[in-house]
Amino acid sequence: xxxxxxxxxxxxxxxxxxxxxxxxxxxxxxxxxxxxxxxxxxxxxxxxxxxxxxxxxxxxxxxxxxxxxxxxxxxxxxxxxxxxxxxxxxxxxxxxxxxxxxxxxxxxxxxxxx
Amino acid sequence: xxxxxxxxxxxxxxxxxxxxxxxxxxxxxxxxxxxxxxxxxxxxxxxxxxxxxxxxxxxxxxxxxxxxxxxxxxxxxxxxxxxxxxxxxxxxxxxxxxxxxxxxxxxxxxxxxx
Numbered sequence: 001x002x003x004x005x006x007x008x009x010x011x012x013x014x015x016x017x018x019x020x021x022x023x024x025x026x027x028x029x030x031x032x033x034x035x036x037x038x039x040x041x042x043x044x045x046x047x048x049x050x051x052x053x054x055x056x057x058x059x060x061x062x063x064x065x066x067x068x069x070x071x072x073x074x075x076x077x078x079x080x081x082x083x084x085x086x087x088x089x090x091x092x093x094x095x096x097x098x099x100x101x102x103x104x105x106x107x108x109x110x111x112x113x114x
Numbered sequence: 115x116x117x118x119x120x121x122x123x124x125x126x127x128x129x130x131x132x133x134x135x136x137x138x139x140x141x142x143x144x145x146x147x148x149x150x151x152x153x154x155x156x157x158x159x160x161x162x163x164x165x166x167x168x169x170x171x172x173x174x175x176x177x178x179x180x181x182x183x184x185x186x187x188x189x190x191x192x193x194x195x196x197x198x199x200x201x202x203x204x205x206x207x208x209x210x211x212x213x214x215x216x217x218x219x220x221x222x223x224x225x226x227x228x
Contacts, residue, residue, distance in 0.1 A: 042222075100212070
């Protein structure tokens with residue numbers, strides 16, 4: 001079975017501050033990991049993905065995430081928050097070996113304080 | 115580029131009524147899926163398809179039917195709507211079965227069951 005846990009359903013940071021959104025996964029086999037972003041009244045867009053290549057993954061809009069197998073984590077970071085980063089962020093996991101199902105976490109709503 | 119198109123965007127039903135949510139993609143994607151999004155629960159997979167004529171159940175399939183007669187279309191049918199099916203529904207597609215590519219999402223269909 002595969003699952004993800006996102007710690008913190010709401011996170012607030014000041015503009016210009018570090019953004020850290022936490023994601024821990026559970027998987028019995030090496031996983032594929034993803035971060036998606038959802039802006040109000042829109043569908044989800046891919047931010048970045050880990051597929052067993054480099055453990056530090058860079059995505060769009062200055063976001064990056066590091067795969068840490070020992071901690072079963074895939075936390076999302078951005079050095080300096082911008083007002084346009086306000087959105088809901090979802091971590092997702094999919095195991096390989098032909099499993100088609102992508103399992104999402106419950107989401108973290110990011111608020112940016114001016 | 116239309117991408118993934120969902121119709122209708124909004125729908126209100128009475129308990130017991132039936133309806134079909136339409137999903138079409140113009141990217142020749144093999145894989146298509148339906149998710150529902152509920153507050154605090156993230157996105158949960160309802161049904162998915164890896165090609166025309168092939169469908170399978172996801173995490174929450176009860177009360178929903180799907181079929182895939184063409185590569186482009188993947189409708190979701192509610193046979194007898196219940197208030198518990200009030201949700202936002204997203205259709206998503208991916209280029210090929212088994213790959214690690216991005217899921218492309220539609221803009222969502224907001225369904226209210228009274």
